[in-house]
Amino acid sequence: MNDNKYQPSAPVPIPQPIRSDGAGGVDRGPRDVLRDMQNPDMLVPPKTDNGLLPNLRFSFSDTHMQLNHGGWSREITVRELPIATTLAGVNMYLKPGGVRELHWHQQAEWSYMLLGRARITAVDQNGRNFIADVGPGDLWYFPPGIPHSIQGLEEGCEFLLVFDDGAFSDLNTLSLSDWFAHTPKEVLSANFGVPESEFDGIPKEQVYIYQSTVPGSVSSTAIQSPNGAVPLPFAHRLLAQPSMMMPGGSVRIVDSSVFPISKTIAAALVEIEPGGMRELHWHPNNDEWQYYLTGQGRMTVFGGEGNARTYDVRAGDVGYVPFAFGHYVQNTGTESLWFLEMFKSDRFEDVSLSQWMALTPHALVESNLNVSPALISKLNKVKQPVVKHPGYTYQNSHD
Ligand code: MN
Ligand code: MN
Numbered sequence: 001m002n003d004n005k006y007q008p009s010a011p012v013p014i015p016q017p018i019r020s021d022g023a024g025g026v027d028r029g030p031r032d033v034l035r036d037m038q039n040p041d042m043l044v045p046p047k048t049d050n051g052l053l054p055n056l057r058f059s060f061s062d063t064h065m066q067l068n069h070g071g072w073s074r075e076i077t078v079r080e081l082p083i084a085t086t087l088a089g090v091n092m093y094l095k096p097g098g099v100r101e102l103h104w105h106q107q108a109e110w111s112y113m114l115l116g117r118a119r120i121t122a123v124d125q126n127g128r129n130f131i132a133d134v135g136p137g138d139l140w141y142f143p144p145g146i147p148h149s150i151q152g153l154e155e156g157c158e159f160l161l162v163f164d165d166g167a168f169s170d171l172n173t174l175s176l177s178d179w180f181a182h183t184p185k186e187v188l189s190a191n192f193g194v195p196e197s198e199f200d201g202i203p204k205e206q207v208y209i210y211q212s213t214v215p216g217s218v219s220s221t222a223i224q225s226p227n228g229a230v231p232l233p234f235a236h237r238l239l240a241q242p243s244m245m246m247p248g249g250s251v252r253i254v255d256s257s258v259f260p261i262s263k264t265i266a267a268a269l270v271e272i273e274p275g276g277m278r279e280l281h282w283h284p285n286n287d288e289w290q291y292y293l294t295g296q297g298r299m300t301v302f303g304g305e306g307n308a309r310t311y312d313v314r315a316g317d318v319g320y321v322p323f324a325f326g327h328y329v330q331n332t333g334t335e336s337l338w339f340l341e342m343f344k345s346d347r348f349e350d351v352s353l354s355q356w357m358a359l360t361p362h363a364l365v366e367s368n369l370n371v372s373p374a375l376i377s378k379l380n381k382v383k384q385p386v387v388k389h390p391g392y393t394y395q396n397s398h399d
Contacts, residue, residue: 041310051307070098070211078166085166086344087289094152103175104147107163110265116157122148127227137239141262178206232261248276248388256346266348272337276388278329280353290319295337302326
């Protein structure tokens with residue numbers, strides 16, 4: 001349209017479910033054009049997509065926000081994403097001084113700090129205590145049943161919590177205020193040795209998140225335990241770990257080999273540069289629960305029997321890959337795509353398609369796929385979780 005050159009920018013074309021070969025047809029509505037624009041590979045799937053796979057993506061933007069004085073939370077559990085049975089996630093914000101109240105639960109809790117800083121506390125079964133301030137890129141892990149708290153510091157904080165049970169809900173934990181509210185005051189009086197009137201002002205139900213004031217320094221507020229501190233730290237500075245750098249991105253792996261208390265959740269923090277991709281691979285230990293931190297991309301999952309499906313992902317989305325299903329993630333944007341891969345496991349484990357082929361007799365690989373030694377020469381005997389080969393990008397799947 002010649003008119004466009006007189007406008008500051010050309011109008012964005014409305015995407016239609018039509019493939020370049022003519023398959024499909026115009027969608028005249030009703031439709032949600034903004035969502036269609038965010039899902040180009042669902043609107044016009046790659047020709048190689050086929051068969052049936054369940055929904056493997058859910059956005060935190062499509063969840064119920066729990067608003068409290070002091071902060072907010074929202075969650076993606078098996079109720080939102082039914083395939084995700086191994087892990088559940090909670091995205092939480094605490095204002096400066098806002099408190100996620102003293103509580104505990106049957107599941108282990110793993111967390112990644114997104115923004116700001118928090119004070120975390122815990123006490124273990126032997127009366128050994130823990131207190132630390134955590135900031136962006138820091139992790140924590142509270143074992144099942146261990147009581148703990150989180151409080152926003154001066155700048156407030158936002159974080160991702162991951163629990164080792166897809167059926168978990170953060171609204172369904174065991175909390176200090178809830179137990180007090182449901183215990184006779186005469187029992188509280190007998191337990192603590194103070195008059196019943198001491199409990200006149202206690203909350204009538206679970207507090208969950210509440211507004212308090214920013215605490216003083218760790219050293220000015222920490223309690224000295226006669227039993228000492230917890231022997232294995234509950235916090236870990238992930239960004240202090242050296243990253244594995246490679247063309248196209250970087251990877252940091254964190255599991256119980258470097259963060260010993262984290263016995264049931266293993267993770268990788270992955271960076272994919274524009275034009276790069278998380279290579280074709282799978283995991284031999286468990287399902288993968290993903291959280292996208294920045295950028296946008298697409299993931300294709302292969303489930304055998306001709307089944308493959310592509311899901312568009314962006315910052316704030318959760319992705320899921322069933323145990324052993326093949327998959328890859330491409331950066332489709334102009335900034336780096338950062339995401340977390342998490343597993344209900346004590347170890348991070350993946351099988352690289354390229355490495356498998358590189359370490360298998362080459363005549364066997366060549367005859368199986370009817371390929372030439374040119375491919376064999378490019379295989380990686382050393383694992384490259386992220387790849388970017390100059391001149392070999394896959395820009396448009398729709399043709
Ligand atoms: Mn918790
Ligand atoms: Mn993976």
